[in-house]
Amino acid sequence: MENGNSYRHILKWGDKHEESISHHMAEVIKEKFGLPEADFKRKHLPGTEPVKIDKPSMLKPAQLDFFRSVSGAENIMTDDLSRARFSCGKFYGELLDLRFGLVPDPPDGVVAPRTHEEVEKIISYCSDEGIAVVPAGGLSSVTGAVRAPAGGIALDLTKHLNRVLAVNKVNKTVTVQAGIYGPALEEELNRQGYSCGHFPQSFEYSTVGGWVSARGAGQASTGYGKIEDMLVSVRAVTPAGVIATGDFPRTAQGWDIFRLFAGAEGTLGVITEATLHIFNYAPENTASAGFIFRSFEAAVEAMRTIIQAECGKPHLFRISDPDETDIAFRTSGFDGTLADRVLQMLGFKTGSRCLMFVTVEGEKEYTRFVIRKIKRKARAGKGMYIGTTPVRKWLEQRYSSAYLRDPMMDLGIMTDTLETAVTWENLLNVWKAAHDYVARRAKAFMMIHISHVYENGANLYFTFLSPMEKGNERHDFTTFHRGLVETILKHGGSISHHHGVGRVLAPWMEGHLGRSSMELLRAVKKHLDPNNIMNPGGTLGL
């Protein structure tokens, strides 16, 4: 049982209740990795000890007094548990550290400002004093973007700056404070007949400020766009002053300033407010369809045909590659059923067949029209329609499947995800190269899916599993991870499509973007944050 002040309490993703892996999944793992039954009876590196930080808080009494005078004593925390909680996100390497009882990058304290104006005072003061500031939302970063290697303060935006400020039904926009969590935003919007349209897997425990800062993408992004496509304006506090942009739909008044904050990962300032496009909430209109294809290549070709056809777009649009499809079939108990045998006979064979899931949202007749079009095109591309149930089942676990990582790690299994954007032209190259890379490791397994689709390309999302090298867990992971990143980049992928860069992927930024681009990023940073207090210590490779 986890303990409220343990490392495990911090590392555990989800609602902190234990989520165990299913019987089917356990079977798969036993088979793939030859895991002995005994491993299922104990937890590897459970992290159940109480949190203890050796590094003392370096905040001076006068500095603490200042923060207390601005935001109230009850909103300043310097205890070990708070500092540890704000020392990291949910990157695998960070979870491993916590399981080892390590907190390498704690802030010296946590400050929870109550207003935009308090943020202004804090940033101005910290810039003068040279105190590092890490803006913190839901701490769901999987790229090491919310560590505090330079100490200083974590700015907890979720405690107070978490409200919907205005739903504008005429402009179809919502203005929120940056620290609002997904469910609170969506609930209020639904109440008024709208939806935010942004449903990342981290939806339950991530914030609008985090979405924008990391350039997140929701599961229905093919229809609704990524968060930067929904972003209309920002209000941000930087050491060089407040940047507040107008809520025009489009302009031609120089390059867009607000777009600099999409993907800045806290390095330029603190987003305190954002205005976003919103969408009509009409889940009863959603049309969905599942398909199965004989090969990944065929599924990708059908997906590309559909997205380039100019006949309306899906909102959710996914393909699971053969390995992910296999796991989906096995863990759902479908494998070996009569239906499965029929599929195999029809040429939809284990090891090559692929699932495609689609939803279309919007007005009722529109969703019916578009899903009909998609069905026709999928069939023309040799896909077989398999009904809507698989899509519904997938949607039911759309957030909770991420809870599985912790019980996997309890079993001593290394598991992490990477993702990239590719042009259509490079997609199969990157997909194949990544599989080839993982295949070179003994007892390693990788599932890949496409989940965000554009006319010009798509993303690829990689989930890998492999038994940890006991006693060498951290180094083994780092080496393996580095090789996978390099494989992706070498074959034409981007550093990230929607996780962001953080500190984990920062070492590849300059090589990938080029020196001139990197110097430009640094110049923007230098102007807005001359004393380098905003999320310093390597984020984005700045």
Next chain:
Amino acid sequence: MENGNSYRHILKWGDKHEESISHHMAEVIKEKFGLPEADFKRKHLPGTEPVKIDKPSMLKPAQLDFFRSVSGAENIMTDDLSRARFSCGKFYGELLDLRFGLVPDPPDGVVAPRTHEEVEKIISYCSDEGIAVVPAGGLSSVTGAVRAPAGGIALDLTKHLNRVLAVNKVNKTVTVQAGIYGPALEEELNRQGYSCGHFPQSFEYSTVGGWVSARGAGQASTGYGKIEDMLVSVRAVTPAGVIATGDFPRTAQGWDIFRLFAGAEGTLGVITEATLHIFNYAPENTASAGFIFRSFEAAVEAMRTIIQAECGKPHLFRISDPDETDIAFRTSGFDGTLADRVLQMLGFKTGSRCLMFVTVEGEKEYTRFVIRKIKRKARAGKGMYIGTTPVRKWLEQRYSSAYLRDPMMDLGIMTDTLETAVTWENLLNVWKAAHDYVARRAKAFMMIHISHVYENGANLYFTFLSPMEKGNERHDFTTFHRGLVETILKHGGSISHHHGVGRVLAPWMEGHLGRSSMELLRAVKKHLDPNNIMNPGGTLGL
């Protein structure tokens, strides 16, 4: 008759053939402004004299030698006509100057580089020597963005850097050199089954580099997006080095560098290549519809309902306000016909009725579906369907209507356009305030339309006409223009939606964006162009 080396040759928009105003239009002008018949027999300030520049070219022999050594002697021009041609765009104030025989801001020479590499050499050299560089495409700027107040060279990108480099059918993108004109691009794309989707009124005489630099919008932008929405990547030469970005559909690797060049108006560097989304070319599928509404308010409400309905989008989507509708009816000879009398009886009265034009492009069944939806919604909003002929007729003159400005000026009529972006909430405010402002001038007339439509707002496009104050033409225009800009900004409009800022609107930048944002623009500029050689002299208010 115009002369190939006259001021008139430079100022004339279009194919240099005289375009005279129609009989109907002449009647309207006579009535509105009480213009005597005699004015139609002569030309006011015709600008027919040969071009003569007093200001000598300041390029030193060694500098000229350098340019000749890089790009060949035949690609370096220092004659008066070339210098005058590259001294301005098509802003009304510039045309007036030319008609007065004034060339206030000529470059010292014109250089037409043959390759990207030559641009690199030239920019590097000019940065070292402190020679100003004005990148020039089609010279269609209506904001004073292509003047050379600091002399230096105009970089003619249209002479050599005007090719399609690659059409990528898998990625549905085209990579072009920046100096390619609209028709050349579209012709090659059509040949391969695609369309660029970008048709500004200046299409015939503007270039991809100009579209991107000014953040242009085509007439079908509601469906296809503005040029910045189509932009996938750029290759740009800056004094701080080459910035070349990847052609990923979306990324999360810091903020987007390529987006800084959309709207930079030549102040950051020279875009030499761009990759753009392309679209399926299937004009036979285009569905269109014209509607008439009893009031501007009703038309706007119907437009908003349609664009926010999430049932597919129009590509062309326009409303002409009552004054523009009136002119359209009068100049087409519709006024006073039986059909007109029926419309009036049905309550579609002159002075309040408004035309709405729609096209939907894409797959055949899709365009049929969406146009049906739009018809239903327009009717529900009390619009009357008036067939497709008015839309077709409008499309026939989609580029040539701009040719009218010159014969208007020949009549001594001041005429210019402004445009802005507004949220839906502010649209009627800005529309009304602008009309009220113009109404305060004797013998002034303004037509307004909406032509680029978004879920969160739209643009407003203003065309005004008024007799010039003879003998005080320039000052009178400047004063009147300034008042209109200030009226738009005061009531919630942006500085521009798609014309850009140039030097004409630059004075309003800092007040409108705020000091912090403006300082940020300047910091980016300072980094990329430390010696301030790129389009210097006030562009964007930098």
